[in-house]
Structures are given as C-alpha cells and as structure tokens.
Amino acid sequence: MEYILVLLRNRKAMVGVVTILLFAIIAIFAPLIAPYPPTYMGFDQVLPPSAKHLFGTTATGQDVFSQIVWGTRLTLLVGLLSGLFVTVISTVIGVVAGYLGGIVDEILMILTNVFLIIPGLPLMIILSTYMPVKGMWTIILVITVTGWAWGARMIRPQVMSLKSRDFVKASVVIGESPFHIIAADILPNVVGLIVAQFFAAAVYGVLSEAGLEFLGLGNASAISWGTVLYWADNGQAILFGLWTWLLVPGLLIALFGGALAMMNFAVDEMVNPRLKKR
Amino acid sequence: MKYVFRKVLIFLLTAWITLTINFILPRLMPGNPALAMIAKFKGRLSVQALHSLQVAFGINPDQSALTQYFHYLGQVLTGNFGVSLAYYPNTVAQEVAIHMPWTIGLVGIITIFSFIGGTMLGISSGWKRNSLGSAINVPVSIFLNAVPYFWIALVLQYVFAFALGWFPLTGAFAVSGPTGLALVGSILYHAVLPALTIFITSLGGWVLTMRNNMLNVLGEDYVTFAFAKGLPDNVIKNNYVARNALLPNFTGFAIAIGLIVSGALLTEIVFSYPGVGYLIFQAVINLDYPLMQALFFFITMAILVANLLADLAYVFLDPRVRLGAE
Numbered sequence: 282m283e284y285i286l287v288l289l290r291n292r293k294a295m296v297g298v299v300t301i302l303l304f305a306i307i308a309i310f311a312p313l314i315a316p317y318p319p320t321y322m323g324f325d326q327v328l329p330p331s332a333k334h335l336f337g338t339t340a341t342g343q344d345v346f347s348q349i350v351w352g353t354r355l356t357l358l359v360g361l362l363s364g365l366f367v368t369v370i371s372t373v374i375g376v377v378a379g380y381l382g383g384i385v386d387e388i389l390m391i392l393t394n395v396f397l398i399i400p401g402l403p404l405m406i407i408l409s410t411y412m413p414v415k416g417m418w419t420i421i422l423v424i425t426v427t428g429w430a431w432g433a434r435m436i437r438p439q440v441m442s443l444k445s446r447d448f449v450k451a452s453v454v455i456g457e458s459p460f461h462i463i464a465a466d467i468l469p470n471v472v473g474l475i476v477a478q479f480f481a482a483a484v485y486g487v488l489s490e491a492g493l494e495f496l497g498l499g500n501a502s503a504i505s506w507g508t509v510l511y512w513a514d515n516g517q518a519i520l521f522g523l524w525t526w527l528l529v530p531g532l533l534i535a536l537f538g539g540a541l542a543m544m545n546f547a548v549d550e551m552v553n554p555r556l557k558k559r
Numbered sequence: 560m561k562y563v564f565r566k567v568l569i570f571l572l573t574a575w576i577t578l579t580i581n582f583i584l585p586r587l588m589p590g591n592p593a594l595a596m597i598a599k600f601k602g603r604l605s606v607q608a609l610h611s612l613q614v615a616f617g618i619n620p621d622q623s624a625l626t627q628y629f630h631y632l633g634q635v636l637t638g639n640f641g642v643s644l645a646y647y648p649n650t651v652a653q654e655v656a657i658h659m660p661w662t663i664g665l666v667g668i669i670t671i672f673s674f675i676g677g678t679m680l681g682i683s684s685g686w687k688r689n690s691l692g693s694a695i696n697v698p699v700s701i702f703l704n705a706v707p708y709f710w711i712a713l714v715l716q717y718v719f720a721f722a723l724g725w726f727p728l729t730g731a732f733a734v735s736g737p738t739g740l741a742l743v744g745s746i747l748y749h750a751v752l753p754a755l756t757i758f759i760t761s762l763g764g765w766v767l768t769m770r771n772n773m774l775n776v777l778g779e780d781y782v783t784f785a786f787a788k789g790l791p792d793n794v795i796k797n798n799y800v801a802r803n804a805l806l807p808n809f810t811g812f813a814i815a816i817g818l819i820v821s822g823a824l825l826t827e828i829v830f831s832y833p834g835v836g837y838l839i840f841q842a843v844i845n846l847d848y849p850l851m852q853a854l855f856f857f858i859t860m861a862i863l864v865a866n867l868l869a870d871l872a873y874v875f876l877d878p879r880v881r882l883g884a885e
Contacts, residue, residue, distance in 0.1 A: 293698075391569060391572060394569060394573065395572075395573045395576050395577075398573060398814075398859075398862055398863060398866055399577060399580075399859055399862075400818060400821050400858055400859065400862055402821070402824055403821055403824070403839060403854070403855055403858050404855070406824075406839065406843055407584070407843075407851055407855055408584070410843050410846070410851070411584055411585060484704075484705055487705075488705070488707050491707040491709075491710075492707060492709065492825055495707070495709055495825065496825070496828070496840065496843070497844075498843070510709075510710070510713075514713070514829075519713070519716060519717050519721050519728075520721070522721070522722075524717060527713055527714075527717060528713075528714060528717070531706070531707055531710030531713065531714070532710075534706075534707050534710065535702060535705055535706040535707065535710065537705075538705030538706070538707075539701060539702040539705040539706075541705065542701045542702075542704060542705045543698075543701060546701060
C-alpha cells in the first residue's frame with residue numbers, strides 16, 4: 282500500500298500508470314470498441330480516413346481502426362509476458378550468482394557477459410528465421426533468450442552487498458535455509474530494482490516484437506501493431522498517402538513503450554536516492 | 560596484468576561460444592531447413608554452392624559432427640565463408656565487402672555525432688536538473704528511446720520524401736549514374752533521411768545515461784568538497800563531474816562503435832540503403848544461410864573486439880583499474 286502511494290506521488294509514474302491502464306482497457310474491451318471484425322476484408326481498398334473508417338482501409342480492404350484496436354491485445358500481451366519472463370530469468374540468475382558467489386558466480390557471469398555482448402537484434406532475427414513455427418510464443422522465446430543478461434548484471438551486485446549486511450548474516454547464524462534467506466531477507470530488498478528491470482524489459486519486448494513483426498518474422502496473419510505496420514509497408518501505404526495506416530500503430534507503440542519507460546524511471550528514482558528530485 | 564589477462568580470456572571464450580552457437584543453431588532446428596533448400600535449388604545451384612550449403616548445415620553424411628565442427632572452425636579462421644545463395648555466384652565475403660562501406664560511412668559518422676550531442680545534452684540536464692531544458696529534455700529522451708526506430712524512418716520517409724518531395728524515397732545514390740563530385744553530392748543527398756533517423760533514435764539513450772551518471776557523481780563527497788572550497792561552477796561541472804560521469808559511458812560508446820558493423824538494420828531496410836543491415840534482411844528473406852552465418856559472425860566479432868579495446872583502454876583511463884581495485 283505504501284509503495285502504491287509513493288508511486289502515485291511521482292509525476293512520471295502517474296503518466297505511465299494512466300497510459301498503461303488506458304491501453305489495457307482498450308485491449309480488454311476490443312470487441313466493443315472496434316466497429317468491425319479485424320480480419321473482415323469486404324470493404325473498398327485503400328480508402329482515406331472517414332467517419333465510417335476512422336483510419337481508412339488497407340490494401341486488402343480491412344478496417345485499419347478495428348485492426349489497431351484488436352492489435353492492442355497481442356502487443357500488450359507480448360510486451361508484458363516477455364518483460365515478465367526476462368525479469369524472472371534475470372532475477373534468478375542475478376540472485377543465485379550474487380548469493381552463492383564462487384565458481385557458480387564466475388560461470389553465470391561469463392554466461393551473462395556473453396549474452397550481453399552478442400547483438401540482440403541480429404541474433405533475434407537469425408533465431409526467428411531458424412524457428413520452424415512462427416508466432417507469439419516464438420517471439421516471446423526469442424526476446425527472452427536475448428534479453429535477460431542486462432537485468433542479471435544489475436541485480437547481482439545488489440544481492441552481493443545485501444549478503445554482507447548484518448541482518449542477513451544473523452539469519453545465516455541462526456541456521457535459516459538459503460531459500461528462506463533469499464525469500465525473506467534478500468528479495469524484499471531488491472524488489473524495487475526488479476520492478477524497474479521489469480519495465481525496462483517490457484520496453485525491450487514491445488520494441489523487439491514490433492521490429493520482428495515489421496520484418497515479417499512473426500505470424501503475419503496475427504493482428505498486432507507490428508503486423509499492421511508490416512502490411513502498411515508491404516501494401517505501399519506511403520505511395521497511397523495513407524498516413525493513418527502507417528503513423529498510428531507506430532505512435533501507439535511509442536506511447537506504450539514510453540509509458541513503460543516512464544515507470545522504469547520513476548521506480549529507479551524511488552530506489553536510487555541520488556536520482557531523486559531535490 | 561591480471562585484469563588484462565582476464566579480459567583477453569573472456570574475449571577468447573566469448574568468441575569461441577559465438578562461433579559454436581553459429582555452428583550448432585542450424586543443426587538444432589527441427590525439419591532440417593537445408594534439405595528442403597537443397598531440394599528446392601537442385602539443378603539451379605552449382606556444385607560449389609551446394610557444397611557451401613552442406614558445410615553450413617553439416618549434412619555431409621561421410622563426416623562426424625566433430626569433424627564437421629573442426630572443418631567449420633578452419634574455414635572461418637581462413638575467412639572462407641562459402642558462396643552466397645541469394646547473390647550467387649558471388650561469395651559471401653565479396654557481398655560483405657560490397658555492403659560494408661555504406662554502413663560504416665553512414666552509421667559510423669552518425670554514431671559519433673549522436674554520442675557527442677547526447678553527452679553534451681546529458682551533461683547540461685544533469686548539472687541543472689531542475690531547469691526548463693532538463694524538464695523538456697528528459698521526457699522527450701524517454702519517449703524517443705521508446706519509439707520503434709523503423710517507425711521514425713517511415714515517418715521521415717513519408718513527410719520529407721513523399722509528401723514534401725525534398726529527399727529521395729530510397730537508395731544510396733541516383734540510378735542515373737553520376738560521376739565525380741555529382742556522385743558525392745548524390746550520396747550525401749540520399750544519406751540525409753537515414754542519417755537523421757539514426758541520429759534522432761540514438762540521441763535519447765546517450766542523454767539519459769549521461770544524465771544519470773552526472774546525478775550519481777554529483778552525490779559524491781569530493782563534489783560536495785569542491786563546492787565547499789568555492790571552486791567556480793564551470794570547473795566543478797567540467798573537471799569534477801562530467802569527466803568522471805563520462806567514464807562508465809565509454810564502454811557503451813565502444814559497443815556502439817562495434818555495433819556500427821551490424822548497420823542500422825531497420826533503417827536501412829526502410830530506405831533500401833545497401834548496407835549490412837539491408838544485407839542481413841536479404842539473407843533472411845532469401846534463406847541464404849551461409850550469408851547469415853557469416854554476417855552474424857562478423858557483427859559479433861566487431862562488438863567483441865570493440866569491447867575488448869574498451870576494457871584495455873580502462874587501464875589507462877581509470878587508475879582504480881590500474882591499481883587492481885574492483
């Protein structure tokens with residue numbers, strides 16, 4: 282409760298929360314908001330925006346507005362799920378490496394450094410090209426595999442410094458199990474960092490999904506903001522002057538990503554006292 | 560010395576892991592894409608191209624996986640990446656050599672500009688954190704950092720190339736084939752929109768990290784002491800704070816330099832700019848696996864080397880590293 286109050290007092294966090302909630306509402310009520318089914322292809326092709334078709338129609342006669350409303354679902358889902366998976370893996374690796382130390386730490390950190398340094402986008406593209414099945418879970422998998430290292434490297438030093446504190450040493454002395462110490466003493470003290478990492482990872486997820494879908498490496502018949510952009514580019518939206526088809530999905534991705542980034546910064550400011558406003 | 564030894568060791572290890580990933584990945588995938596490819600290309604490919612496919616995928620039935628692995632390592636070390644399928648009969652190495660200069664010219668120059676510009680902005684908005692400039696700077700940077708960068712490319716292309724017609728839609732130079740100075744002009748003219756895209760989308764990251772570093776250094780005791788001594792603001796800002804805040808950004812800059820080689824993937828694709836990023840995309844859509852493998856190898860190596868050089872440079876830049884403190 283206390284966390285939530287602190288969060289709401291931060292202006293960046295307010296902007297972030299409101300924007301994310303707004304998109305969540307659109308995603309949940311997509312069937313009520315969208316005037317037409319997103320895959321229905323019976324309209325006239327490449328119509329400019331009008332009252333009947335707010336953002337015009339596609340090269341195959343679909344309503345762009347309905348596609349964008351429905352696309353909110355997949356985009357939000359992939360962003361948040363990949364953010365979640367990335368965070369879980371980086372937390373586990375960061376905590377285990379930081380807490381156990383020694384040879385386990387060495388090995389995990391070398392692994393982390395390798396993944397940190399291999400360029401994300403090319404690896405993602407190559408992985409998704411090799412994958413026999415294209416779709417949401419492939420994209421989430423690829424994002425998770427390429428994205429966890431950064432968070433692990435942020436969390437590890439925090440855990441290491443907590444481990445040397447008196448209250449953790451006390452728990453060790455009275456014979457608590459490592460699981461208990463990690464769950465009760467360590468995790469509650471890195472929760473802020475983990476939350477900040479989650480938002481950073483979700484931004485990475487949203488942007489990567491959009492990029493992969495735009496390249497046609499996802500399932501092009503699924504409906505997300507990325508695939509709408511893919512079809513806009515393939516359907517020569519520019520040459521038809523259909524700016525709504527091209528501009529709106531990207532703007533929404535930017536708004537959603539920006540909202541997540543705002544949350545990341547807000548949480549960061551709360552955790553790191555030096556970044557706080559004076 | 561221990562530090563240098565350790566960094567070199569990690570470099571070699573990472574290079575080896577990358578090579579091995581590159582070797583294993585195509586072999587891990589179910590449904591062997593190579594067999595399908597070979598069936599598809601049979602009769603249309605030369606023996607040589609078929610061979611490079613077979614090497615890339617290890618479908619030579621006469622060899623064990625281990626023999627193939629050493630064969631592969633040997634080929635990579637001698638720079639022999641086989642024949643490209645998409646650009647047959649060119650070899651993979653030739654294709655990379657054709658596309659690399661475009662990427663290094665475009666992305667290289669812009670990366671340096673954007674680092675300098677972003678760092679300057681970050682210094683000023685970290686120093687005067689409550690100023691109007693900072694209040695505008697930070698949210699704009701956060702937003703720009705979250706924009707899909709191919710979308711900025713699409714917007715610029717729509718507004719300045721299509722709607723206003725000021726710049727060409729795609730390509731790197733005029734197809735009419737100008738020569739001499741006209742060619743230079745044409746290349747610069749075609750580079751404006753891709754360059755602008757890369758600049759806009761990479762600036763925000765530098766601003767934000769530099770600002771955060773500034774804020775962290777501003778909290779150090781020696782800065783408080785410098786204020787207490789009554790040093791002029793400019794001296795504190797430049798010599799005490801900015802100088803130390805720049806240090807952690809150095810690795811980021813080195814990696815960005817290494818990343819130049821991978822090109823501005825999506826930007827190059829939107830503008831059909833013939834750099835490495837565009838080449839990766841061509842390799843992907845044409846299922847040109849030998850080319851993909853080689854490009855991934857080059858890109859990773861560039862970053863590895865840049866990172867190693869940065870790590871080694873810290874020995875000179877940061878006395879704490881030199882004295883062996885962690």
